[in-house]
Amino acid sequence: MATVLPPPSKRQKTAVAEKARDQQDIDAIPNNLGSVRIHFFDQSTGKPTGSPVAVPVADATVKNLELLLNTLQGNDATERVPYRFTFGAGGQVVDIVNDIYRAVLKPGLTTTEDTISLHYTPQAIFRVRAVSRCSASIPGHGEAILTNSFASSSSSRMVTGSGDSTARIFDTDTGTPLHTLKGHTSWVLVASWSPDDTTIATGSMDNTVRLWDPTTGQPLGQPLKGHTKWVNSIAWEPYHLRQNSTPRLASSSKDATVRTWDTISKRIDLVLTGHKSSVSCVRWGGTGTIYTASHDKTIKLWDSTKGTLISTLSSHAHWVNHLALSTDLVLRTAYHDPTGHPNIPGTEAEKIEKARQRFEKSATVNGRLSEQLVTASDDFTIYLWSTSSTKPLARLLGHQKQVNHVTFSPDGTLIASSSFDNSIKLWNARDGRFLHTLRGHVGPVYMSCFSPDSRLLVSGSKDTTLKVWDVRTGKLREDLPGHRDEVFAVDWSPDGKMVGSGGKDKAVRVWRH
Numbered sequence: 001m002a003t004v005l006p007p008p009s010k011r012q013k014t015a016v017a018e019k020a021r022d023q024q025d026i027d028a029i030p031n032n033l034g035s036v037r038i039h040f041f042d043q044s045t046g047k048p049t050g051s052p053v054a055v056p057v058a059d060a061t062v063k064n065l066e067l068l069l070n071t072l073q074g075n076d077a078t079e080r081v082p083y084r085f086t087f088g089a090g091g092q093v094v095d096i097v098n099d100i101y102r103a104v105l106k107p108g109l110t111t112t113e114d115t116i117s118l119h120y121t122p123q124a125i126f127r128v129r130a131v132s133r134c135s136a137s138i139p140g141h142g143e144a145i146l147t148n149s150f151a152s153s154s155s156s157r158m159v160t161g162s163g164d165s166t167a168r169i170f171d172t173d174t175g176t177p178l179h180t181l182k183g184h185t186s187w188v189l190v191a192s193w194s195p196d197d198t199t200i201a202t203g204s205m206d207n208t209v210r211l212w213d214p215t216t217g218q219p220l221g222q223p224l225k226g227h228t229k230w231v232n233s234i235a236w237e238p239y240h241l242r243q244n245s246t247p248r249l250a251s252s253s254k255d256a257t258v259r260t261w262d263t264i265s266k267r268i269d270l271v272l273t274g275h276k277s278s279v280s281c282v283r284w285g286g287t288g289t290i291y292t293a294s295h296d297k298t299i300k301l302w303d304s305t306k307g308t309l310i311s312t313l314s315s316h317a318h319w320v321n322h323l324a325l326s327t328d329l330v331l332r333t334a335y336h337d338p339t340g341h342p343n344i345p346g347t348e349a350e351k352i353e354k355a356r357q358r359f360e361k362s363a364t365v366n367g368r369l370s371e372q373l374v375t376a377s378d379d380f381t382i383y384l385w386s387t388s389s390t391k392p393l394a395r396l397l398g399h400q401k402q403v404n405h406v407t408f409s410p411d412g413t414l415i416a417s418s419s420f421d422n423s424i425k426l427w428n429a430r431d432g433r434f435l436h437t438l439r440g441h442v443g444p445v446y447m448s449c450f451s452p453d454s455r456l457l458v459s460g461s462k463d464t465t466l467k468v469w470d471v472r473t474g475k476l477r478e479d480l481p482g483h484r485d486e487v488f489a490v491d492w493s494p495d496g497k498m499v500g501s502g503g504k505d506k507a508v509r510v511w512r513h
Helices: 010-027 062-072 100-105 328-333 348-363
Strands: 035-042 048-056 083-089 092-095 115-122 133-138 145-150 157-162 166-171 176-182 188-193 200-204 209-212 231-236 248-253 257-262 267-273 279-284 289-294 299-303 309-313 320-325 372-377 382-386 394-396 403-408 414-419 423-428 434-439 445-450 456-461 466-470 475-480 487-492 499-503 508-512
Touching (some): 035 062, 145 487, 157 499, 157 508, 166 200, 188 231, 200 231, 257 279, 279 320, 320 328, 328 348, 372 403, 403 445, 423 445
Antiparallel strands (some): 035 048, 083 092, 083 115, 133 508, 145 157, 157 166, 248 257, 257 267, 289 299, 382 394, 403 414, 423 434, 487 499, 499 508
16 A cells, blocks of 8 residues: 655645745846946935946846945945835835835836936844854842843843842853852842943832942942832933943832932932823933933923923823833944953043944934933833924834833944834834734743844743844744743843843753754
């Protein structure tokens, strides 16, 4: 009797269908469309690059456009820069993902008779590889790990905060604990490195903020007391805004206030009052504005020098859980270059100047300096804001449950939102357009974090796994099981080499390629 082959599995059927679809797409570009004139414009300055160039429609793929643009700029084959291209028409911004025909001509946004204006932004030249294995599982904490953060300058040190009232500093290269930061009397909810890596700040449920020396693990003076309830969030003053070499710090609390501190004298600098409920998140922007999100459904903008209220953004219908700035990574790393170039300036003035240049380059769009803000709420929605207006740029709808966390990609072009509906959604940061839903987790997703080159995203979930996603395709790159319980905290090091995670199983895990 002849052997009967088993029917194809679901995975095999899906692979065959995708292959057929891809083949169809390749064959879908007609050869009789002739050429189209393309004019390149720099997204950050708005200035044109060269003259319009005639390109055959069949050859107008992203790869060929990159090659053409690099040739127009006179770059050698060894200096080629990868670019992202966008086309704007009637207030709509379209990403050129594969080629001009499918993105622009087929939908009827323009014709081959017109000159197509393409805006380009350089992508990160260094490429981060997806982490794929757990290189260290480090015990030590006695309770769940609630927060973690890599140092601003390298991936070799990471701080964690835990429910056992301590924070710990780990050497991630060797997978060993360096220091235990003892002093808090309740859960450590937040831990953050200063932009120059010389200080760690921790906020706790004991209502205090403490400062620590990361090289010795010793406390720097007395705790910062003033809040009457626990500390939810901490934000350091951007390095380029420092005056008289005095770093300042902002902390937000369940007591509905935000306080800024002079970290040298350990005194309260400003008290920002106005929220009516717990302030869940604080960010200190590169233009000197402090942004706060609260359970009173509002977001407030404050002047960090006078302590006065600039504006109130009120569109959410429930608690605002989290907010993120488009310049978060640049402000976090200051004058450190995460691409691996160890050219740290020598003097304080040079460091401040380099930090300012990096911020201005990141925040400049179409020749204008502007930070963008995104907020996530329990009303299942996300709002995208420009700092120059009190009206939202876009309302991002689609999640079926509360949205717990939002983050911008380092290049400022994408937003990732993590929700209790077990999914992550990707959005275009320019206009709030929906791009992908990343499905794979079988429990609420607590947070997500982009790789420094904006090509990958890592997420941590209640289902005990981390997952690495390809941002361009919206597909799963790596599934990272290993934790024995919920994953509360995840961070991708600014140099892209490692991912650190922690959660309910009390172990810190370090992941590498």
